[in-house]
Amino acid sequence: MAVYSVIIGSGKYIPDVVIKNEDFLKKSFINEKGEKIPKTNEEIIRKFQEITDIQERRYLKPEYNTSDMGYFAAKEAIETAKIDPETIDYIIFAHNFGDILHNNQKSDLVPALASRAKHMLKIQNPDCVAYDLPFGCPGWVQGIIQADYYIKSGDAKRVLVIGAENLSRIADPHDIDSMIYSDGAGAVIVEARESDKPIGIICHKTRSDTYSEAHFLKMDISYYPEYEDNTLFMKMNGRKLYEYALNTVPGLVAETIKKAGISIHDIKKVLIHQANAKMDEAIIQRVFKIFGLEAMDSKSIMPMTISKLGNNSVATVPILYDMIIRGEMPGHSIHSGDYLVFASVGAGMNVNTFVYRVP
Structure with a gap:
């Protein structure tokens, strides 16, 4: 075993x-x-x-x-x-x-x-x-x-x-x-x-792009010229970040699913980092397209918390998982044998994903 x-x-x-x-x-x-x-x-x-x-x-x-x-x-x-x-x-x-x-x-x-x-x-x-x-x-x-x-x-x-x-x-x-x-x-x-059969984390993949993407998210002073001091705040190039996510996340997710030796139809849930609902919808639709599927309804496969919880960075995905496990996400549940995909994208720029089979 x-x-x-x-x-x-x-x-x-x-x-x-x-x-x-x-x-x-x-x-x-x-x-x-x-x-x-x-x-x-x-x-x-x-x-x-x-x-x-x-x-x-x-x-x-x-x-x-x-x-x-x-x-x-x-x-x-x-x-x-x-x-x-x-x-x-x-x-x-x-x-x-x-x-x-x-x-x-x-x-x-x-x-x-x-x-x-x-x-x-x-x-x-x-x-x-x-x-x-x-x-x-x-x-x-x-x-x-x-x-x-x-x-x-x-x-x-x-x-x-x-x-x-x-x-x-x-x-x-x-x-x-x-x-x-x-x-x-x-x-x-x-x-x-x-x-004696694959359970838990089946496979994973990470990539870091820094050649021209490293500073899409960075620290800088306030936009307000008369701000009281030189405190550094988080700043992001939203357009570039959006483009980067759409160009990297779908392919990495698809690659990991294929590496796991399973089909997109085997995936019960995609638990993805949430900073922009439109971006996440575009990402999942591109994943579907890679597997030859067109305009699939993502509501049952990609649970969302962003409308009420916003973007809480590294906490988004584990909070989402815990909410589903505890029955706090109406219409979503996880059962033994289900395949899940966990994925995130953010500062670095970094992208990662893993396929998980519920024991």
Whole structure:
């Protein structure tokens, strides 16, 4: 029998503070030239919702931070898995900005957020190695891929993979893109399991494009020329990012499905990172087209959370998985034997995906 990596428990943390689109009506939106955008906020918000499908997003309360969210999600995953946390061999914490105080927007990365999470979980085992993984929005998916490597090599039996991000605190309040960003955390326990048939993570694929794509997402000062200081905020070239995603994600997903030796018809769910609903729909339709299918209905295969949760970066995919597992996504469920595709794209630029068979 072969050894496979299977998910035995999951958890999430979705902040309580709900920010609706109308909450941005009084914002002053400035373009990259430092000029006020010549449209009413009503027009800007209406067009934004039409493109992204985002109606509201979640913000973290001032008293919490990214590491706190990761801890909450990890604790729930451990409880769901019904394991002793001292038996965890690795803690991989995917994020991009560390802890950011609500009144101080500088990234705090020491100690590592994985170390902070291990401390809060009260794990004493020194052989439990805790480290961070900054890899853009695909960070959590890459963490799962690394966990699979550890398990397949025999170096680990259990790995905790956390994805948490606090994007609301690194968003330029004068940038339209600030309406995309949200906060949250998701986590899973991945365990080694012997099986005479393929289960868990079947195969995976990652690519990084940096020659001309590295700075589609970057840090820069506010668009507002008279902003009070030189605080760095996340900035993105939305058009270039959209084009990159459409040109890379469908092919990588199709390649991984083929590598798994299965058909597109075997895939029950595609759990994809969500920053723009129109982009995700275009991606899945291109995947269908690669397999010779035209204009398929994606609603049953690609569950979406973006309308209510926005883009919470590395947390999107694990939150989505946990919601389905717990029956919190109407019309969506996962059963033993189902094939799932997990996929993400983001800063780097990085793209990754893996095929998973539910045990």
